[in-house]
Amino acid sequence: MLNKGNQNMKLKSLLIATFFATGLTAAHAAEGELSIGTEGEYPPWSMADAAGNVTGFDADVGNLLCAKLEMKCHFVVQAFDGLIPALKAKRFDIIISGMSITAERKKQINFSVGYAELANMFVVKKDSDLAGVKDIEALLTSLDGRTVGVQAGTTHAHFMEKRASSAVLKTYDTLDQMQIDLASGRVEAAFADSSALQDFLGRPDGKEFQFVDVKVLSTFDPTLGEGIGVGIAQENTELKARIDKALCEMVADGSIGKASQTWFKTDISRPCQ
């Protein structure tokens, strides 16, 4: 009995200690340390393994940025639609998660300069009548009444709500879930950025699917953003200035372009304006 009581005490104090330890690291990020919120489930942008290590283009940009700023990085993995609320709640300092800069998001948080931009595309079954469509307006009209999958909270979801409101929209928490439903035939088309869909097409599940040959860019509709930027809390203007400067240097010296070649086999870096 005595022994058991002792163990309980030990366990309790251990729990209390862990509680305080986690509380402290979350609340007071040490000086010179940058915590980065990222999705962790969006290959090849951001992939987190079971141990919490993050790899991908986002991770490379984050690590390059931290090296430039001479700060220590650590990644916090969080579902995409919770990233902005979590940044506002100060769970981390910045967001690097392939996040497009949009007017709606700018009301909530600040963004760095856009450092990359990707084409957005639709994926359909190879035998679908949509597969041969070449014109964006024709494509959007022919989506009428069809089920289209998008990821919740993305510019793709907002774009579909605005430009193809007669399509039946299905929203998913993660891209993986959307791809499962695309493969099983629950959705007829999926809309996302070309890099993420390219990854799906390369998998066994994706072999019956293909791109619709229409590149949807932010020049077509501003809902799709102003390129991809780093999300920063609105009050953190000093950090924004430092990140902007660092990003512009990173694009100019080609280090972002190099990371992009590694993950996308193409340069998606966006020059500073």
Added chain:
Amino acid sequence: MNFELVFLAVPTLAKGLRLTAMLTVASVAIGFNLGLALAVMRLSNNRALSGFAKGYSTVFRGTPLLVQLFLFYYGLGQLSFVRDNPVLWWIVGDGAHCAVTALALNTAAYTSEILRGGLMSIPGGLVEAAQACGMSRLLCFRRITFPLAIRQALPAYGNELVLVVKGTSLASTITVLEITGHAKRLMSQTYAILEIFAIAGLLYLLINLVLITLVRLLEAHLTRYLPR
């Protein structure tokens, strides 16, 4: 609080209210009957039947509803024989049908335990008296055992109904646009989390208030012989 947003959110979320109510009604209707059958099986002398009922209730009560939903929706959806079978695909292919199935199977497990408690509380003498009057087993169940068991089980069952209503919110994770699904979509459009989820919470509270009142009225009706 932004009141403009409240006016935007209420009609959208009210659309989800209908689906939440339908999910609840359908899964409770299936789940209650299944649960009653399982409770009777559990109390039967046949070891295979009671063993099955016991195993069923252990599995479904012992795993989270969210895990069950994902297994049914994403898990079964990956199997080609499920996709090729029109009946199975009707159940698994559609998010709402899948949610009703998972919720019904889940609530059946809890319902069976609640009803088992009710059935076990019936004094043996009552059943013997009914049999002495010449009632068949079915007639005795219908007239004596079941009405008394329900009276005993009702307070606990009311609790289970409330849990089913709240459980429907998990259907939003498999693309069903019920109250929580609409709330999540509005959240990612406006980021007004406080207003939207406060309204969503109020709608659930409203459904549950109605439900709790109905259960109380039914309870009063069933115990009308008691002095109050």
